[in-house]
Each structure stands twice: as C-alpha cells, then as structure tokens.
Amino acid sequence: MYEALNQPIEVLISFTKNGPIPTSFIWKKKEYYIQELNFIYKEKRGNETIHYFMVSDDSAAYKLCFETESLRWLLMEVYDTLQPENGVSAVKERITITYARQNNITC
Amino acid sequence: MRDRIILHVDYDSFFASVEQQANPFLRNKVVGVTSANSNKGIIVAPSIQAKRVGIKTGMPVFKARALYKNIILVKSDFVKYTHVQKESLKIFAKYTDKIEPFSIDEAFLDITQTCKFFGTPENVALEIKSELRKTIGTLITCSIGIGPNKSMAKIASEINKPNGIFKLTRNNMEEVYKEIELTDVCGIGKATAKKLRDLDINNLEDLAKTNYAILKLNFGNSLANFLTDIVKGTESSGVSSIDFKRVPKSMGHQHTLSSSTKDKLIIRATIKGLTELLARRLRKYKMRCTGLSLYIKDERGLGREAKQSFTKGVDSGQILFEILHQLYLGLNVEQRVRFIGIRAYKLESARYSVLGLFEEETRNELPKPNSNRNTSARSQENTLQQIKYDRKEALSKLLDSLNNVWGTKTIFFGTEIHAGEVQGKTSSFISYD
Structure with a gap:
C-alpha cells in the first residue's frame, strides 16, 4: 500500500533529449537507484508548477515531486511491495536496518 | 446529406489504468481506485483484471472485498487523471479542431473534414492509439468507436472493449443493436429503460418497431425524437469545438x-x-x-x-x-x-x-x-x-x-x-x- 511521507530528498538528474529523468535519490542517508520512470505529470498550484515523477526500483514504487518555486525535491509516497510485518512497513524496516548498520547499532 | 465521421475515444478502466501505468507493482493485479483507502465508500474505477472477477464501478468496497479478498485499493488522484486528459486533447488536436471532451476519460472527435489527410477513419483511430501509447504510456489503453453520428460512435466504442476499434455503420447497426441493452445507450438511463420495459420495449429491436406516436405520448416530443434518432441512426447533434474565443452558454x-x-x-x-x-x-x-x-x-x-x-x-x-x-x-x-x-x-x-x-x-x-x-x-x-x-x-x-x-x-x-x-x-x- 501507499505510505505518505512528504520528506525532503536529494536527487540525481539526467538531462536527456526527452527531458529530465531522475536516476537516483538519497533518502535518510540511503541511496535508491531508479530503475524505471513510469509516469510524469505536473500540477499548477496557484503560481507554482509542481512536477511529479512516478519511479520504481526492484522492491518499491516512489512518487517524487519537484517544487519549482522552492526548487525542492520531496519523496511524497512509497508503495511498498512487501507486506508490512508487525505493523512496520518493509521499506521503513530496511531504512532502520541500514541506519543501524551505518551507526553500528545492533537491532 | 453526407454522413459525418465521428470518433468516440473512451479510455479503458481509466483511473485504474493510470495508476497501473504509474506503479508497475499494480500491473496485472486486481486493483480498485477508491475515494478513500478504507472499507467505506465505493470502487470509483476497477482495473480490467478487477472487472474480470466481477467488480464493477460504484460497487461498495466491502462487496468488492467479498468478491476478491486481496483487492488492492488505491486512493484516486485526479491531478494524474486531469494531466492525461490534457495530453490526450493535445494529441486529438493534431487530427481535428472539432473535439468535444465528454467526460474526463471520453471525447468525441469530428474528423469529417480532416480524415482525407490521414487515410481511412480506422487509420486515424490507429494513429491516435499509437500516439497515446507513446506519449502517455503503454498501459493506458483506449477503445475507439467510429460512427456517422455521436450516439452511434459512442455505442461503437463499447463493442470491442478493451483496447479495440469498431466501426458502426447503418449497414451493420441492426446486427449490433441485437446484442446491446437499452441502458448501454447513452441517454437511456434506468428510469427511461424501466418506462420502456413497462411498454414491453425490452431492447433496441423492439424500440425500432415501436410507433413514434406511442413514444411521443409516453415520453414527450424531445425524448421520443431522441429515441427514434438512436434506432434509425439519424441523430445529428454536433461536436462542439474547443474554441476559447467563443463565449460559453x-x-x-x-x-x-x-x-x-x-x-x-x-x-x-x-x-x-x-x-x-x-x-x-x-x-x-x-x-x-x-x-x-x-x-x-x-x-x-x-x-x-x-x-x-x-x-x-x-x-x-x-x-x-x-x-x-x-x-x-x-x-x-x-x-x-x-x-x-x-x-x-x-x-x-x-x-x-x-x-x-x-x-x-x-x-x-x-x-x-x-x-x-x-x-x-x-x-x-x-x-x-x-x-x-x-x-x-x-x-x-x-x-x-x-x-x-x-x-x-x-x-x-x-x-x-x-x-x-x-x-x-x-x-x-x-x-x-
């Protein structure tokens, strides 16, 4: 299921002849490599244009958004393919494990 | 009068297809687009796979779950759907200036004057489908009906669903009309269909045989004319062009x-x-x-x-x-x-x-x-x-x-x-x- 996050991220973009394509992003110190750009759309919110990129890797689909006024990238939603265990989503669990490893914490 | 060439473009399971395009993990799955991610509310749009297991538009979520326990519910996102509609209209505008959006996922195109530049109406339909695939995505498919007027084009788009093309003419309309229900016709709602059935008119064949005076007596001039036009294939309402200089009425x-x-x-x-x-x-x-x-x-x-x-x-x-x-x-x-x-x-x-x-x-x-x-x-x-x-x-x-x-x-x-x-x-x- 989709999980709303709305969290700031760092994004690496490739400017191709077909337009800009995000290739990877860093969220909570972990880098995610985008394997497929599935759908792009935009929205006009008052004066601001918001660009949305629906991307995916092997294990999850992500909704990234670029705000043209603030030039800020956000990870809006994650669609986690793995079933949540004990109420914790698989993506969140992976993040926790990565964070724990990086900081030498035993889970 | 020369017959017009009208196309009716109708997306297949529109909202669900857009969601499946946006998320590969939803593809080939039983998906229901809902107004809220909960057991309350209704399925606004089922995916093609969901339709196959009997889930219909407007079905309460608990009923859909009873039919298919593992249905994936996705909250509707109208920003995505409106974007697809806008992109589609840009593509349609390459083929004609007479485009009438009928709803967010449907549009009528009058290609009577422009068809000759692209070949046959079927060619135009194929080209539109190919452009939509390239621009919007391969998962978002549409069915296109071709007819001499809007109502016949609309009926035609329902025949080869999903992802099909069908041409309805006055020569094959009798054959086609045998297969469709009264309520399959746009403009015949549940109430009109019930009233027709009360008069022992159970399908379009019966309707064609009914005397105009009987229809006029029971439905009034305007609806009687509409019903007669449908079965005779003489409906003549125009396709409104998108013209921003024109003043809306x-x-x-x-x-x-x-x-x-x-x-x-x-x-x-x-x-x-x-x-x-x-x-x-x-x-x-x-x-x-x-x-x-x-x-x-x-x-x-x-x-x-x-x-x-x-x-x-x-x-x-x-x-x-x-x-x-x-x-x-x-x-x-x-x-x-x-x-x-x-x-x-x-x-x-x-x-x-x-x-x-x-x-x-x-x-x-x-x-x-x-x-x-x-x-x-x-x-x-x-x-x-x-x-x-x-x-x-x-x-x-x-x-x-x-x-x-x-x-x-x-x-x-x-x-x-x-x-x-x-x-x-x-x-x-x-x-x-």
Whole structure:
C-alpha cells in the first residue's frame, strides 16, 4: 500500500533529449537507484508548477515531486511491495536496518 | 446529406489504468481506485483484471472485498487523471479542431473534414492509439468507436472493449443493436429503460418497431425524437469545438458522493463547494449568470432538477449558493442523495452586465422576502442588501486573489469542510451550444 511521507530528498538528474529523468535519490542517508520512470505529470498550484515523477526500483514504487518555486525535491509516497510485518512497513524496516548498520547499532 | 465521421475515444478502466501505468507493482493485479483507502465508500474505477472477477464501478468496497479478498485499493488522484486528459486533447488536436471532451476519460472527435489527410477513419483511430501509447504510456489503453453520428460512435466504442476499434455503420447497426441493452445507450438511463420495459420495449429491436406516436405520448416530443434518432441512426447533434474565443452558454460542476447520504450538512456543504468552484470559473471568464439549475440524483439513480432565473447577473458564490440552497429545499428530496450537479446558464459578460434602470431593480438578486412594507423600509432594506452584496463581491475578489497565487481551495468557506474533497473529485463542463 501507499505510505505518505512528504520528506525532503536529494536527487540525481539526467538531462536527456526527452527531458529530465531522475536516476537516483538519497533518502535518510540511503541511496535508491531508479530503475524505471513510469509516469510524469505536473500540477499548477496557484503560481507554482509542481512536477511529479512516478519511479520504481526492484522492491518499491516512489512518487517524487519537484517544487519549482522552492526548487525542492520531496519523496511524497512509497508503495511498498512487501507486506508490512508487525505493523512496520518493509521499506521503513530496511531504512532502520541500514541506519543501524551505518551507526553500528545492533537491532 | 453526407454522413459525418465521428470518433468516440473512451479510455479503458481509466483511473485504474493510470495508476497501473504509474506503479508497475499494480500491473496485472486486481486493483480498485477508491475515494478513500478504507472499507467505506465505493470502487470509483476497477482495473480490467478487477472487472474480470466481477467488480464493477460504484460497487461498495466491502462487496468488492467479498468478491476478491486481496483487492488492492488505491486512493484516486485526479491531478494524474486531469494531466492525461490534457495530453490526450493535445494529441486529438493534431487530427481535428472539432473535439468535444465528454467526460474526463471520453471525447468525441469530428474528423469529417480532416480524415482525407490521414487515410481511412480506422487509420486515424490507429494513429491516435499509437500516439497515446507513446506519449502517455503503454498501459493506458483506449477503445475507439467510429460512427456517422455521436450516439452511434459512442455505442461503437463499447463493442470491442478493451483496447479495440469498431466501426458502426447503418449497414451493420441492426446486427449490433441485437446484442446491446437499452441502458448501454447513452441517454437511456434506468428510469427511461424501466418506462420502456413497462411498454414491453425490452431492447433496441423492439424500440425500432415501436410507433413514434406511442413514444411521443409516453415520453414527450424531445425524448421520443431522441429515441427514434438512436434506432434509425439519424441523430445529428454536433461536436462542439474547443474554441476559447467563443463565449460559453453554460457551465457547471458535478460531483458523485463517495456514499449516498441523507445528511443535510454534507449535501449543503457539497452544494457550497460546487458553487464556489462555479462562481470562481464565472469570474475567471468574466461572466455572470442569470439562470441556475440544480440536479440531484438519488441512490436509485432517479434524477430531479430545479431551475431559477433572475434579472441581474450574478457571479458571487455566496449569492449563487443562497439560490441553489433554496432550490434544494424546494426539491424536498427524501431519498439518499448520490449525485449533485449545478449549472449556470443565460451567461452574460460581467463587463457589460446590465444595470437596472431603477435602484430597486439593480438590487434584485434575490427574491424579496416581503413586499408589503412601506417605501422607506423597503429602501432601507435595499441599501442594506446592496452593502451586503458589495461585501460579498469584495470577499470573492479577495479569495480569488489568494487562491490564484496559492492554488484553488487554499482558502475556502467553513461550510465546505463537511463536503470532503469536492475539489479533487469534481467534474466540470462548459457548453458553447
């Protein structure tokens, strides 16, 4: 299921002849490599244009958004393919494990 | 008269296909797009796979779960769907200037004059499909019906679903009409179909054999003509072109509630939400209306309409709402409400809006509550009403300026809170005819 996050991220973009394509992003110190750009759309919110990129890797689909006024990238939603265990989503669990490893914490 | 060539482009399981395009983990799965990620509410759009297991549009989520336990529910995202519609219209515009969006996922194209540049109508249909695939995505497919008029093109688009093309002509219409239900025809709703069945007209074949006088007696001139045109294939309504220089004759907003309700608070809030959207659009086009209609459909699918005309053009959401609310109360709706639609007609330019010759006439937006008062009391009341009107107009302008910068519904009236996300799920229309 989709999980709303709305969290700031760092994004690496490739400017191709077909337009800009995000290739990877860093969220909570972990880098995610985008394997497929599935759908792009935009929205006009008052004066601001918001660009949305629906991307995916092997294990999850992500909704990234670029705000043209603030030039800020956000990870809006994650669609986690793995079933949540004990109420914790698989993506969140992976993040926790990565964070724990990086900081030498035993889970 | 030479037959026209009309295409009806109808996306297959539109919302669900867009969601499957956006997320590969939803592809080939039983997916239901809902208004909320919960067991409440209805399936707004099932995926093609969901339709195969018997899940239908409008089915309550708990029923869909009973049919398929592991159905994946996805919350509707109208920003995505509107984007696809806009991109589609850009593609259609390469083939003709006569394009009439019929809903968010349907459009009529009149290619009578332009078809010769692209070959046969089937070629045009194939090219459109290929362009849509390239631009929007391979998962978002559409079915295209080709016919000599709008109603036949619409019927044709239903024949080879999903992802098909079908040409309905006067030569094969008899054969096709044997296979379709009365309610498959756009314009024959549940109520008309029931009335037809009561007259022992059970399908289009029976309808073709029915005497016009019988139809006229039971349905009136206009509907009898429509039904006869359908079975004879002589329907002749035009495809409105998207021409931004043309002045719209009417505009409206409509909304299907996530579940049927009798709750007056929700109904009132929904009407308010729709009214503010309509008023904002009137102001955007610099227009005012002198006619308003309210259409309410109950859970049985039966609709009722109330209308009111007034002398002075109005573009203030608050005044429009007061009129619409009176119309709603006048309808005395006792059933649960499923659908609400509002329409502003008799539009006039706000720049050249006619001012009444007499003071009283200019302040006549709303019916006066009491006409037996003396002149000075009435004059005082008029002055107060004018002040009230001016304030409402000033407030509307202020809200517009804020919403124009920060986005629609950034600031809105508290009354609308109970309506939920009216803005996101509303469909709108503009008519030039």
